Amino acid sequence: MDPEIGGGIAGSAVSFLLLKLEVFASREWNLQENIKKAVQNLGRELQSIEALLRDAASKKEHDHQFRVWIQNVRDQAYAIEDVLDLFRLDQESVWRRLKMRHSINNLIQDIDRSLQSIQRTKERYNSIASTSTNAGNNTDLPVRVAPRFIGNVDTVGLEEPTNKLVSWALEPKQRLEVMFVVGMAGLGKTTLVHSVYERVKQHFGCNVWITASKSKTKLNILTLLVEKLGCTITQGADVVALMHKLRKFLLNKRYVIVLDDLWVKDVWESIRLALPDGKNSRIIVTTRRGDIANSCRDDDSIDIYKLQPLSPERAEQLFYKKAFSRNGRCPSGLEEVSKSILQKCDGLPLGIIEIGRFLSRQTPTKNEWKILHDSLESELRSSGELSDIMKVLSASYNDLPYHLKYCFLYMSIFPENNPVKRRRLIRLWIAEGFVIEKRGKTLEEVGEEYLNELIDRSLIKANEMDFDGRPTSVGVHSLMLKMILPVSHEENFCTVCTGAARNLTENTRRLSIQKEDFDVSQDLPCVRTFFSFGIGKVRIGSNFKLLKVLDIQGTPLEEFPSVITDLLLLRYLSLRNTNIRSIPSSLGDLHHLETLDLKQTLVTKVPKAVLQLEKLRHLLVYRYNMESVLPFDIVQGFKAPKRISALKNLQKLSFVKASGQHRMSRQHRMIQGLENLTQLRKLGIVELAKEDGTSLCHAIMKMRNLHSLNVTSLNMVPLELDAMTNPPPLLQRLYLKGPLERFPQWVSSLHDLVRIRLKWSSLAEDPIAALQNLPYLVELQLLDAYTGTQLDFNSGKFQKLKILDLQQLEQLKSIIMEEGTLPCLQKLIISHCSKLVRVPRGIDKLIHLQMLLLHDMPEPFVTRLRKNGGRLRHLVHHIPCIHSYKQGQLEDLS
Secondary structure (H helix, E strand, O other), rough: OOHHHHHHHHHHHHHHHHHHHHHHHHHHOOOHHHHHHHHHHHHHHHHHHHHHHHHHHHHOOOOOHHHHHHHHHHHHHHHHHHHHHHHHHHHHHHHHHHHHHHHHHHHHHHHHHHHHHHHHHHHHHHOOOOOOOHHOOOOOOOOHHHHHHHOOOOOOHHHHHHHHHHHHHHHHOOEEEEEEOOOOOOOHHHHHHHHHHHHHHHHHOOOEEEOOOOOOOOHHHHHHHHHHHOOOOOOOOOOOHHHHHHHHOOOOOOEEEEOOEEEEEEEHHHHHHHHHOOOEEEEEEEEEHHHHHHHHHOOOOEEEOOOOOHHHHHHHHHHHHHHOOOOOOOOOOOOHHHHHHHHOOOOOHHHHHHHHHHOOOOOOOOOHHHHHOHHHHHHHOOOOOHHHHHHHHHHHOOOHHHHHHHHHHHHHHHHOOEEEEHHHHHHHHHOOOOOOOOOOOOHHHHHHHHHHHHHHHOOEEEEOOOOOEEEEEEOOHHHHHHHHHHHHHHOOOOHHHHHOOOOOOOOEEEEEEEEOOOOOOOOOOOEEEEOOOOOOEEEEEEOOOOEEEEEEEOOOOOOHHHHHOOOOOOEEEEOOOOOOOOOHHHHHHHHOOEEEOOOOOOEEEEHHHHHHOOOOOOOOEEEEOOOOOOHHHOOOEEEEEOOOOOOOOOOEEEEEEEEOOOOOOOOHHHHHHHOOOOOOOEEEEEEEEEHHHHHHHHHHOOOOOOOEEEEEEEOOOOOOOOOOOOOOOOOEEEEOOOOOOOOOOOOHHHHOOOOOEEEEEEEEEOOHHHHHOOOOOEEEEEEEEOOOOOOEEEOOOOOOOOOOEEEEEOOOOOOEEOOOOOOOOOOOEEOOOOOOOOOOOOOOOOOOOOOOEEEEOOOHHOOOOOOOOOHHHOOOOOEEEEEEEEEEEEEOOO
């Protein structure tokens, strides 16, 4: 393993612990004085060690002694974490408190002695260390810089982006333009830009290529730039002097400059300030740091090109070209193993090229390639033939701040090709203590910032995108996962079990079970986190006393495991997609629980004891009943205790049954009490009686932080929601399911609304007029929501709408879209509108429409759009994708 990675893990562990010690000392008011002083001493020792770690990292002292030292630091950091958790466990168990305090004090003293020894060892080492290297900072590895020095570099799959960037560079514009080319390590950014540079540089009076890299300062890069332009440099010139010289030289010249491999924002800012606004001049910057590119995009002269992995077809072409260089064709018998290797490369040109070259030197037999396929991971490690791939990828990890290193390493828990939901990942980070509080923001909002930064840094990839541009699920590239898995194991961050559990030790801290059945019989006192991704049974013993995260969703559970209620430090519990029917009252003993996820279980009621979970932030108890006769009843919620309002830290609550027998029923009192949940961001209500609508409105008006509201009426009775005179100002998502006698006027005032779905509303008045001025509305769904015959979309309205979904509007006969309306519409769905016989008038003006989806529409409607002879075909010829479904059968009209 790269020692710089190991040092980063140790540094992250120490930095996190310093925060934990500070919080611990401030919140545990009943600490005995001797323990309190001992904890403070630990903090001081850790601060000294943290300083030594930073000093070592800056000098890149990466010999064996340094590796042993950082391993000792990490082990002691973990030991301190154990002590803190043992103390918390002690507070939950009164009968053994005195005995535990004595042993805790002894443990602290032992750790303190170890830390002092670690510090003395490092200080002695510093005094005798005479040399150090900067190798760890150099990102100019041969595989990365090769495109600049080798002729005929492979540009397979880069033809289209090359042509786009060449056109951009040569397009006559009377100003300086900048293009950031962004993507993960190994995507071919340098190769692409080098190809563009070679094609366009003769069109510019001045051209220069500068490699930034992590090791170069502003002064280094400005000096290089001035020298390459042929200017003389005064000895001792500083950054400002170089900027003036550069600006003076380039004034009134047409120039193209490439800044390759940018890592630091202030390097770019220094260069940008020095460059005059030359007519038709161009700057191209390559970087894996999308966060820097985004922060620099302060006007329309700066653009970003996001380079994507190769398509499967182009990846195969490139791989065969490298692996079978003689003719570029795969021999018979090697197709299957080749496809498996290509899957591991996941469209990354660096991996495809290096592995292809490596395999080209081997005997092309099925057995030989199978052996190589199975040993690829070892070849990717530091001493293997393919280690340069990992060095290029690991530079991105090493560049992370400490609080993001743990968050990224957490991705090693999840199986390959198993995307994780965005919200789930953030809740897990919070439960682990990785998310640091920021004033004025919730932990969830800070966690979202962490995830966005990891995506922008090209380390985590978005797998699926939501309508509003946020990822719904994320993952890591296959080769990136192969980089972090050994790090995770060697640093005792997480142990992944894909076979027998023989690699478990008593110091194991996180367990990821990725096999059929798993039974923990040995003592594992340090386990903090337990995941199961298999479909077999998982048996957990009573030896996980320090467990904080338990995620066993999808396992074949029929009953709630009784051992869970003994896990007194548990913060996160997910039994999602299991068959449990009830939860015990003893769950109320888990006073640290923050997330209780019982989605897609058979639980329909939670006990009163849940009200003791004062730290609970996310209570998810519902399922989608696909066997329901009526689609209206598809969401099955749960019966909540009437004092649910006691859970004042709740951020998300769904779906609560609101049905009651009379005005003073317990459920009616529960609805009134919701007004105390002022921290709620997301609320889901089902079975709302008409007479309870006013009470719900009064409660919701107190929820000033609410972002999402989902309300379903009881047995299709009307929703009475007119009493909402002052709705939550931050509401972004609104779902109303049930008849509406009138369209709620307050909806028109929801300035931040991005999505609204109206289902079974049966409105007589056209709802379009009430919604058309919402400035940020991106998605609108009307399902059996309107009984009129015509929908009018007026000119200049719905400026941000991207998705329009019209379903089961049985009386609808025409849709009129005036010119200038819906300028951003990308997706139009029309379904089960039996009286609508022609496409919307004005659809031909929707120039950004990418997809038209039709479901069970009248035959005349579809006939008029068919490619051969459809009378209205000319109105939709600009739409790339047109699909018509009739009773589930697809007809492609594209």
